[in-house]
Amino acid sequence: MGISRRNFLKGSALAAGGVAINGKPAKASADSTELRTKGLEVTTTVCPYCAVGCGMIVHTKNGKVVNIEGDTEHPINEGSLCAKGSAMFQVANNERRLTKVQYRAPKSGVWEEKSWDWTMNRIAKLMKETRDRNFVKEEKIKGEMYTVNRNDGMAMLGGAALDNEECYLLSKFARAMGVGYLEHQARI
Numbered sequence: 455m456g457i458s459r460r461n462f463l464k465g466s467a468l469a470a471g472g473v474a475i476n477g478k479p480a481k482a483s484a485d486s487t488e489l490r491t492k493g494l495e496v497t498t499t500v501c502p503y504c505a506v507g508c509g510m511i512v513h514t515k516n517g518k519v520v521n522i523e524g525d526t527e528h529p530i531n532e533g534s535l536c537a538k539g540s541a542m543f544q545v546a547n548n549e550r551r552l553t554k555v556q557y558r559a560p561k562s563g564v565w566e567e568k569s570w571d572w573t574m575n576r577i578a579k580l581m582k583e584t585r586d587r588n589f590v591k592e593e594k595i596k597g598e599m600y601t602v603n604r605n606d607g608m609a610m611l612g613g614a615a616l617d618n619e620e621c622y623l624l625s626k627f628a629r630a631m632g633v634g635y636l637e638h639q640a641r642i
C-alpha cells in the first residue's frame with residue numbers, strides 16, 4: 455500500500471507527540487533484541503582474537519550458538535566489539551570450520567583424521583626427539599667451559615591473545631625445555 459505525503463507527515467507528528475508527552479520515545483510494538491534472545495541460555499566469554507580481551511555474551515539453544523554480542527557489563531569494552539569480534543558468530547557457525555585434528559604425513563598428499571590422544575603423543579614425541587638431538591649441555595665462552603643446558607633446535611612464539619597467566623606458564627615450559635628462542639608475535 456502506498457503512503458501519501460500528508461499521511462506520512464501526520465504519522466511523524468503523532469510519533470513526535472509521543473516523545474513530547476512521555477519524555478521518551480513511544481514503546482515499540484516489539485523489542486526485536488528481546489525476542490531474538492528470549493529464553494536462550496546465556497554464557498560469557500572473552501574474544502580470542504587479540505590482547506584487548508573484549509567481553510562477549512553468547513546465546514545458545516540446544517548447545518548451538520545462535521548469537522554473540524558485546525558484554526555491556528565487561529570493564530574492557532562495555533559492550534562494544536570491533537569488526538573482527540562482531541563476526542565471531544561466523545567462526546562458531548561455519549561449515550568450513552575444522553573440528554577434528556587433520557594430519558598429513560611427511561611426503562603424503564592426503565589428510566587423515568586423528569584423535570587428540572594420538573596428536574598429543576605425536577607432538578610430545580617429536581619435541582622430545584628434537585630436544586635430545588639439539589641439546590647443548592656446555593659451551594666454551596672466552597676459553598672457559600660453562601653449563602648452558604640450551605635447546606638450540608626449538609623456538610617458541612607467543613600470541614597476542616594470550617593472557618598474563620598463560621604467558622607465565624608458557625615461558626616456564628619453554629625454559630624447562632631449554633628453549634632460548636622465546637619471542638612474542640607483537641615484536642616481530
Ligand code: SF4
Pocket residue numbers: 501502503504505506507508531534535536537538539540
Ligand atoms: S573484539 Fe576486536 S578489539 Fe576486542 S578482543 Fe576481539 S579482536 Fe580485539
